[in-house]
Amino acid sequence: MKELKNMQTISQVAKLTGISPRTLQYYDASGLLKPSGYTATGYRLYDTEALEKLQQILFFKELGFKLKEIQEFISQPDFDKIAAYKKQKELLLLKRNRINRLIQLLDRLEKGEQCMSFKEFDLSDYIQALENFKKSNSDLIIKYWGNVENFDRFVRKIKDDESEVAKLAIKYYGSIEKYTEAMTYNLEHFSEIMEKQFSGDTKKILRKSDDLYAKLTSDLSKDSSSDEIQQIVQEMDHFMHENAVDVSLDKPYWNVIINAYSSDYVKAITDSKYGAGASDYIVSAFKYYAENHSDGHS
Template sequence: MMTVKQVSLLTGVSIRSLQFYDEIGLLKPTQTTAAGYRLYDDAALEKLQQILFFKELEFTLKEIKTIMSEPAFDKAAAFAKQRELLELKRDRLSAMLGLLDKLIKGEACMDFKTFDMREYYRILDDFKRTHTEAITTRLGSMERFDEMVRELQGNENEIAEMAEKQFGSLSGYTNAMEKNLAAFLENGPSVSPADAEGLSRKTDELTQRLTALQDRDENAAEVRSAVGELIEFVNACNGDMEMGENYWPFMAELYLSNPAFIQATDQKYGAGASRFIGRAIRAYLGG
């Protein structure tokens, strides 16, 4: 048996993190002494090792707990899958290091294909092979699914750039899109066509309410209230869809700097509306 301090020294995981894993039920100690000391055996260390592999692949603690508590959880299969994903991550990092070497030398290189999309396409291909009936039911035909993939391939650079900004990494984006696609195939759209028009109208109303305050400072209470209401409503509309932890900072950037986004927003809500919304969102988020 090893104490929590010994486990921390061996693994590099802080004592507080190990205590937190215990508190949330992710990794319980094998035994707790009468004095309250946590003790861990080899089986617990093996489980911790599995957790650390998942963390390296950017799974959240909640996701890791859900995966590992499944009755059908297969440790060997999980290790094999983790190895495959880590190889992809290694290859992506090697490509990024090569890109950085070019940039250090002063070479102009704006190729976002370095942020490799292969894993995302592999997941889409897996879904195509294993969810044929669901895809046909939801999209109408396999041809529509293939068309969607071709559209993605035609916008690789834009998607890679968006993924880095909105999800923090391409692997984070890939994990989120895999979950979103599975949820869509199982449950259909999070919003029914019958409700979509009403929700769009409500979003428009909230945006108009916000842009009507353009003469106020973006930190004003009424502006912050309007932004908060808009963000809360849009988040609710997205339901369980994974939008990325940087979704709203990314949206603020679009309102502030994307020419097409600015033009469309200003045309609908008035001159200066887009940049006002961007500044208001940033102020609300504390940035």
């Protein structure tokens, strides 16, 4: 028989958790959560292990699982409570992000803005396609993103800025569905697309461009207006002039580039490739260069 010392009565557990004694009695009757022992007068008592189990149950309930499903989960012989905590945390974060987006949408509606339905801002299918791509294409991810961690940061950034990415997707593709369809196709044919795009002279140009951006962002602690950094930007300016087709690289063109690197979507890609804060650093360096060169080129 278990020690009654340090156990809590049903009323104490109810006060601690906000669960009514009647609900705890139902959990007992259904076999979901049995008490750890009883007082001499027959009152239910719960030890630390039982309270941990109750905590698991409440997390599952918060996520919308039915009691029957919860009982199946926690009664499995190989049930891993730590793994369950991790999964519950992941699901609750997704739920929180969804609620935050709903609140943002309500804020806009409250101000009288005409907004698309929330479903149109849902990139979950595209995000799932990215996760599926990661599982089966680790070699390509390492080749084009540097490592899996960079790809994970890229996906996480898309999740964090989902509404902004969705706006761009709708602007250029007409709908989230069409965007997801196009992006999924690109992921399914990623290798062949990259090989076609990155061949011959194009490959050399892109490699040189990557080298220049890597050089520019190699130390983000440096002053972006310093002579050293501005010389790199000037080198990039010359490089763009040499390889641009029918493009005038004046101040308006620099503003186009700056605006692009200021967008959340491009930020996600740039920061995942060159490090957190790289996009803001590039914007700062480009702004200084554009403002201090009358024609954006010297």
